[in-house]
Amino acid sequence: MKGSINYQVNQVMKELTGHGVSKYQTIKTSNIKGENNHQVSNLIHSNNYDKAVKNTAMSLAQFSKENGIKDLEKINNEIIEKYINEKIKKGITNKSISASLSHIMKIQHALNQTFYSRTAKENKLLFSKEKIKELREKANKIAVKTDKSKIKSYANSNIFLSKIAKRSSLQVELMMKTGIRVNDAIHIKKNQLLSNNEIKFRSKGGKVFIKEIDPNLYNKIKKAVESNIYNITYKTFYRDMKKVAKENNISWSGTHGLRHSWAKKDFSNNLKSGLSNEKSLLKTSQNMAHNRGEITKLYIQSR
DSSP, X not given: OOSOHHHHHHHHHHHHBOTTSOHHHHHHHOOEEOTTSOEEOSSBOSHHHHHHHHHHXXXXXXXXXXXXXXXXXXXXXXXXXXXXXXHHHTTOBHXXXXXXXXXXXXXXXXXXXXXXXXXXXXOSSSOOHHHXXXXXXXXXXXXXXOOGGGOOOOTTTHHHHHHSOHHHHHHHHHHHHHOOOHHHHXXXXXXXXXXXXXXXXXXXXXXXXXXXXXXXXXXXXXXXHHTTOOOOOHHHHHXXXXXXXXXXXXXXXXXXXXXXXXXXXXXXXHHHTTOOHHHHHHHHHHHTTOSOHHHHHHHHTOO
């Protein structure tokens, strides 16, 4: 592929654009598998993930250029291995490296597409999926392990609700009362609002789940959505939350800290209601729209 790094990366990202496309349907036809061998979409369906993959593509492209390869379609297994080894040497955590490899898997798919579109042939020079899998296993064995003790919840998340800017108050309250992801909380369309105080969401895997909301909160959200004043950017929400944390001497755990706090509270309430540890974990996991219980454990074990 000819052109500057910026041009080539933009061509890659065009191949991966999946905004407005059903993630659930895309997964069914995808040829990409994730770390746990589960099927994942070969497209990108959110702005945040779009930025993350593009950052990895730019980083990889620059690294390849420094190592003598200016054409992204000619990045081979040797370059990919050097790129990941550099991350391991720098002390990047295995979790971050795993995320980069997930991005690279999508980039590999896109580069195969750009090559085939131009030549109608298979790209035999490009790095392989087998190499990505091999490097993932290597990183999981020898890269710095993620310190789970750094994963934190907020001891008193109510401070955010009482101190947050008005433009972010409904979103904070929704996260605190339902445990939904931040991107679900800050963007709600009219067609998501159902009867009986219910709101429809779509999980990371593309499956639809429904949350019954406190009637008072539901009515406030409904009014704001219908008045076109509800939706805000992640950047705005992040800044509003961080401002509250700073002004109230709260150790910053990110916007996701609210979800951690909710998970711990929900799990505790399940236990108090008489459910076993296993059933309590399962119920909380289902409420969080998680596909695997071990993910939920990280939330419950957070400080």
